[in-house]
Structure formats: structure tokens, C-alpha cells
Amino acid sequence: MCLAIPALVVRELEAEEAIIDAGGVEKRVSLALVPEAAVGDYVIVHAGYAISRLDPEEALRTLALFAEMQGDGQAAAA
């Protein structure tokens, strides 16, 4: 019930609802709790409601941290 994956907002509907794409599965969810989410954004959906909009800059920052680690790892291995 608490398992959620990042879903792409595909199309906005009326009444604060939207169609999202979660790993290839389309679903109708409510954006009422995340009104700032728009088409093209990724959101975390729980029991039919988006509860958070993913911050792409923060995602890049986390990934950059991992990439740096990989660089260090390769340097250490070399």
C-alpha cells in the first residue's frame, strides 16, 4: 500500500486530476495535494494521490554524487 514509484504526469484533467504514467501503466490520480505539478513533472503517487513532486535538480545532485564516487572508485582501481 505504501509502495510507490515515480510517475510522469501525462495529461491534466479537470477537478485537479491527471493521467500519469507509472512504468508504462497509465492511471488517473489526484493532484489536489501537489497543485504545482504539471505535465512533464514526475510525482510520487500514493493510493491515488500525488504527495510529492520530484525535484529534478536534487535528483541530478544525488546522481552527480554517485558519479563522483564511481570516478573515485575507478581512480582507486587504476
Added chain:
Amino acid sequence: MKHADEYRDPALALLLADKIARAAYARPQYRLMEFCGGHTHAISRYGIADLLPANVNMIHGPGCPVCVLPIGRIDNAIELVLQHPLTLCTYADTLRVPASDRLSLMQAKARGADVRMVYSAADALRLAQEDPAREIVFFAIGFETTAPSTALAIRAADRLRLPNFSVFCNHVLTPPAMSAILGSTQAQGSGGAGIDGVVGPGHVSCVIGSRAYEPVAEEYCRPVVIAGFEPLDLMQTVLMLIHQINRNRHEVENEYTRAVTREGNAMAQELMEEVFVLRDSFEWRGLGEIADSAYGIRQKYARFDAERRYGIARRRASDNKACECGAILRGEKKPADCRVFGTACTPDNPLGACMVSSEGACAAHYSYGRFRASAAAQTAGLAL
């Protein structure tokens, strides 16, 4: 899948495993509790425990909503729908939880009760709008992840002046449960179920923010790192926890910054504040009564409160005697410690709540861990 695949790189996971192994030198044991069932699921699914050195142990926490719901509350729901001509709507997982007298909501349905599975609180509200002649009760369970949507449904019912909609509210809060667990393990000293650090809930934190755990970390001097749900998120979180433990720090850190902020979702918090009120105390399966750990419905919205409307009284009921769910939820035992695990109790025929939901520790271990563990034991020449 974007925002997921990037966090599953096996080479990076091994690199992190190496870093963890080198960091975990300062103590004979690092006992880390993943509070949330979503993390338990991910740890089993991706075999994270196998990547960790022998002295870093992951302990399952109570963060599975159907697992912590005491049997008495399910008995209440069953009684409600068997005794009144109403429709009870609830999430799929709740239907299969074993209750007293070998009943479950699913079996109540087979006996003719009108029990319906819904995907969201909004579905239940819609049913009430579509069929004004029918009383609709939404059996609401879950942590701070689902509570805002229940609050939204109640507020909408109020605005629509829906006379036939009410909520049997069972929403529980994670920070008080984390305090209860850390408090009890602290009392037992550093042995036993002692916990050195906590992998903090990711999705609950989307709603309440990472700051909600700051008082807990401070009071019990234990680090909390809010984690995402992919393998690299979890490995990185373990590393962050070990670094904190080595340095005797106990701060709330956030690994899941792409989804979680310190403040959380202000709109969802306001909604919960508007509609709910803290109960003085609430019973959790395995953890017992915990003060200020659950939401009831505010007086202002009393007419949507099924407990008031139908006079639902508190019931005490005991768990199946063979079931070790209580000890598992407290982090004292593991699924394999249960005598009936995988024999009398399986996901198809659960005896206890931890085997029902995919977030339950027993279900996660059964689906992903059991066969691997037995294969490993066989290679080691152990008869199972």
C-alpha cells in the same frame, strides 16, 4: 523508468558496498532499523542485506500499515458491516488481514456483507455521491502518506453536504512509533533489540518533512537518515548512518532530497490539521498503546466519523498464538524465527498480518528471501 533505473546500477552498488565495508570498522555491530515497510520490501527484493558486511544488520521496523493495525479494529469493521446495511470500502490489503474467529473482511464479504475494495479515498466518496440511498463507510488505514487523502475526502463530503458518507479512521503517525521503539530498546540497553540508527521513512517524509524526526533523533541520540526506495538510495543511506554512528552524531539527514524536503508538504499538513485531532492513545499491534500516535476526526467533522455515527466501541482481541508479528514489528525477531513461516503461513493463506501486505516483513521475506536463504544454507551443507 526515469528516477528509478538510475538508482539501480549494480557496479555502483558494489562500490558502495565496498565503502560500507571499510566504514564499518568502529564497532562490532551496527544495528540499523528500516522503519518503513517499503524499505523492507526493497531490501528483500534487491538483496541489499547480502551486500552488507556481517556486522551491519538490517532490522525490520513497524512501518507497514496493515501490520500494525490491531485485530480489534478489524473486528470492529467486520462487525460494523455485518450488523448494519451499509457498504464498507477499504484498500486491498486490509481485506485479507486475519481477524478474530477465523474471519477477515474478505470472508465477511463471502457471507454477504457489502465490502468493496477501493484504490483511493476519492473512490469511496464517489460511491457515496453516486448512490445517495446507501450508507458508505470508508475504513481508512495508513500512515501520514494516506491520511491527507482521507482528510481531503472528509472535507469534500462536508462541502457537498453528503449525508451518507463516513470514515472509520485508523490513521497512525510514525514519529511517536519511532520514539516508542527507540525508547524501549534504550531501556533494554545496547544489547537485545538495541538499534544504532534508523533508515527513515521516505514517502511519509514527503508529507511531514524530515524535520518531524528531529525531536526523536535528539531525544534518543540516534541518527535518522531519510531514504529513497532504490538500491543505491538504501546503500548510500546505510553509509551515511555508519558515518554518523562512527562520529557519535545523531542528526536527521536526508538522502532522498529529490522527493523530500525538511518542511514536507505544507498543504497536506494543513489539511490533516484541519480535519484530524490527535487521539490521547492508540493501540498498535506489537507495540501496544502509544500516546498521541493516531488521528481521530475533529468535532467539527463529527458527522463524518463512523465511530460516533455507529457507536463503535473499543475491542481488545489477541493475535493468533503462533504468530510472531508482534516481536517482528518491534524488531526483536525475524520472519524465519516464526514456527509457521512458509508452512502454515504463506501469502496465499496468511495467519498473521505481516504475511498479507507486500510491505509486511514476512511477505517480503517469503517472496524474495526464503529460497535464497535456503539455497545458501544448502551450499553451506546445512540440512534444512
